[in-house]
Amino acid sequence: MPLEDPALAAPVGEVERTTFADDLNVVLLAMTRLPTGIYYRDIEEGNGVPAMPGREVLMTYVAYLSDGKEVDRTAPGARPLAFKVGEGQVIRGWDLGVRGMKTGGTRQLVVPSRYAYGSREVGKIPPNSVLVFVVRLDGVR
Numbered sequence: 076m077p078l079e080d081p082a083l084a085a086p087v088g089e090v091e092r093t094t095f096a097d098d099l100n101v102v103l104l105a106m107t108r109l110p111t112g113i114y115y116r117d118i119e120e121g122n123g124v125p126a127m128p129g130r131e132v133l134m135t136y137v138a139y140l141s142d143g144k145e146v147d148r149t150a151p152g153a154r155p156l157a158f159k160v161g162e163g164q165v166i167r168g169w170d171l172g173v174r175g176m177k178t179g180g181t182r183q184l185v186v187p188s189r190y191a192y193g194s195r196e197v198g199k200i201p202p203n204s205v206l207v208f209v210v211r212l213d214g215v216r
Contacts, residue, residue, distance in 0.1 A: 088112075089112065089187045089188065089189070089205060090103070090112055090114060090185055090187050090205055091103065093141045093205045094141065095141050095143075095185075095207065096139075096141065096142050096143030097143075098143045099139060099141070099143055099207050100183075101114075101141075101183070101185055101207060102116075103185070106183075106185065109171060109172070111167075111168075111171060111187070111189075111190055112187045112189075112190070113168050113171055113172050113184065113185065113186055113187065113190055114184070114185040115172050115182055115183065115184050115185070116182065116183050117176070117180060117181070117182050118181040118182060118183055118209070119179075119180055119181040120177065120180050121176060121177030121178045121179030121180030121181075121212055122177055122178075122179055123177050123178025123179050123212075123214075123215070124177065124178050124215040125174075125175055125176065125177050125178075125215070126160050126173045126174055126175065126176045126177075126212055126215055127160060127174065127175075127215075128160050128161030128162075128174065129159060129160065129161060129162070130159065130160055130215050130216065131157055131158065131159050131160075131215070131216040132157070132158060132159075132160055132173065132212060132214070132215050132216075133154075133155035133156070133157050133212070133213040133214040133215070133216075134149075134155055134156045134157075134158075134169075134173070134210050134211065134212060134213065135149040135155045135156070135210070135211045135213055136148060136149055136156065136208055136209065136210040136211070137149075137208065137209045138200075138206055138207070138208050139206065139207040139208070139209075140200070140201075140204055140205075140206065140207075141204070141205050141206075141207065144199075146198065146199040146200050146206075147198065147199070147200075155213045155214070160173060160174060161174075166186065166190060166191050166192065167190040167191075168184060168186030168187070168190035168191050168206070168208075169184070169186075169208070169210070171190065172184040172186065172208075172210075173210060173212065176210075176212045177212065178212050178213070178214055178215055179212065179213075180211070180212050181209065181210070181211045181212075182209075182210050182211075182212075183207065183208070183209050183210075184206075184207070184208040184209075184210060185205065185206075185207050186205065186206045186207075186208065187205055188202075188203045188204055188205055188206075191204065191205075191206045192204065
């Protein structure tokens with residue numbers, strides 16, 4: 076499990092108060108809760124190199140609002156998203172939520188708004204949105 080700074084801990088509430096569309100299959104009781112309030116569960120465990128801070132990872136993903144509306148995804152046929160874990164190149168929820176995943180694995184992340192886009196509206200994502208991601212770790216460099 077990823078280690079986190081206790082100062083980042085989120086109060087219990089935002090995610091737990093959120094109603095999720097049934098199609099998202101979000102079952103908080105079956106997920107691991109990080110101190111930040113980010114939840115995750117491995118849908119498929121990989122068996123390759125793990126995602127660790129400072130390593131570049133290649134991810135494909137789908138992003139949803141809690142009501143089940145898809146708001147972003149890796150375009151079909153596009154290269155996976157590449158970023159260095161822990162360096163602030165993506166939302167904080169990803170920097171913290173993908174750690175420990177192994178190449179070939181698929182993980183569901185539930186990210187509180189504070190670790191996503193906060194009070195900003197970004198594209199199809201309204202302010203203060205809890206986001207649900209299904210991410211696949213395609214490679215680690």
